[in-house]
Amino acid sequence: MTPAPIREEAPAKVNLHLHVLGRRADGMHLLDSLAVFPAIGDSLGAAPAGAGADAPVALAVEGPFAGALPPAEDNLVLRAARMLRAQARAAGRDPGGAALRLTKRLPPASGVGGGSSDAAAALRALNALWALGLDDEALRRLGARLGADVPVCIRPGAWLMRGVGEALTPARIPAGLWIALVNPGVPVPTAAVFAALERRDGAPAAPLPPPEAGIGPFAQWLRAQRNDLQPAALRVAPEIAAPLEMLAAAPGALAARMSGSGATCFALFDAPGPARAAAAAARARGWWAEAGALS
DSSP states (O other), rough: OOOEEEEEEEEEEEEEEEEEHHHHHHHEEEEEEEOOOOOOOEEEEEEEEOTTTTTTTEEEEEEETTTGGGGGGOOOHHHHHHHHHHHHHHHOOEEEEEEEEEEOOOOOSSSSSSSHHHHHHHHHHHHHHHHHHOOHHHHHHHHTTTTTTTTHHHSSSEEEEEEETTEEOOOOOOTTEEEEEEEEEEOOOHHHHHHHHHHOOOOOOOOOOOOOHHHHHHHHHHTTTTTTTHHHHHHHGGGGHHHHHHTTTSTOOOOEEEEESSSOOOEEEHHHHHHHHHHHHHTTTTTTEEEEOOO
16 A cells, blocks of 8 residues: 655754853864744655655755755755665665655754754654654664754754753743744854854853743743854844844843844744734844744
8 A cells, every 4th residue: 555645844943042061072062952843844745756776765845945945965855865765775674765845934044953854854754654663762863964953853842952962851841932033034154153153161051940930930041041152143144133133122022032053033922912923023124034832
């Protein structure tokens, strides 16, 4: 029987805080971060495409940011698919081919892990389509070969990320939080931001308050944390300052900050109306913006 097509969401990965604690001898940075995944992002479909060694694994891309992606051969989705099939074949299985369709809604090179989340969605979708039976830990090990952010994207939720991103601990945050994401349309290369860091010896984040304490204490805690990449990113791309200022001043904003290495910025809210209003105000200024709930 032909397997049914699979659809997976690839939500944005937002770093609510990101502390740079050090740097390893291999150049990788040691981080302390709280990552969340709002209901904003890309989506990926996977369907069977023949059987046998010659069956293709092909990728089609659509959506508002399809044209901003690198050639398909360099796309993390295709690399993830081919890596997963190669592992299956090495284990004595031939899963056949797959037709992948990525709907690209997140701006690339924007600090919200869009490519990593797409790759993780591909691993989940093809694991199901090809009935490989791999668990999350196995998929994370595969994902780590594609990039440091892929493992946390395997199972979207709230996660504390440590080490170089491979040490993951589930986190609990209060219910009812909403987020507005705003990007001024300036791609920010991650390497350039890390190169512009003036210090790499920050202190780790304070302990996360229990979710039962509510949104108020959580927001107060978050405001006391930081993104150590934000000052460096502002030097690389001063255009980030305008959406940061707009979000910080948005009615109802509980905290505002840049995500990851930028240029996407966010503000947290305790209701959908103010989050949607902030996103609408940003779009009126010609910026990409979306609002969504945090699960």
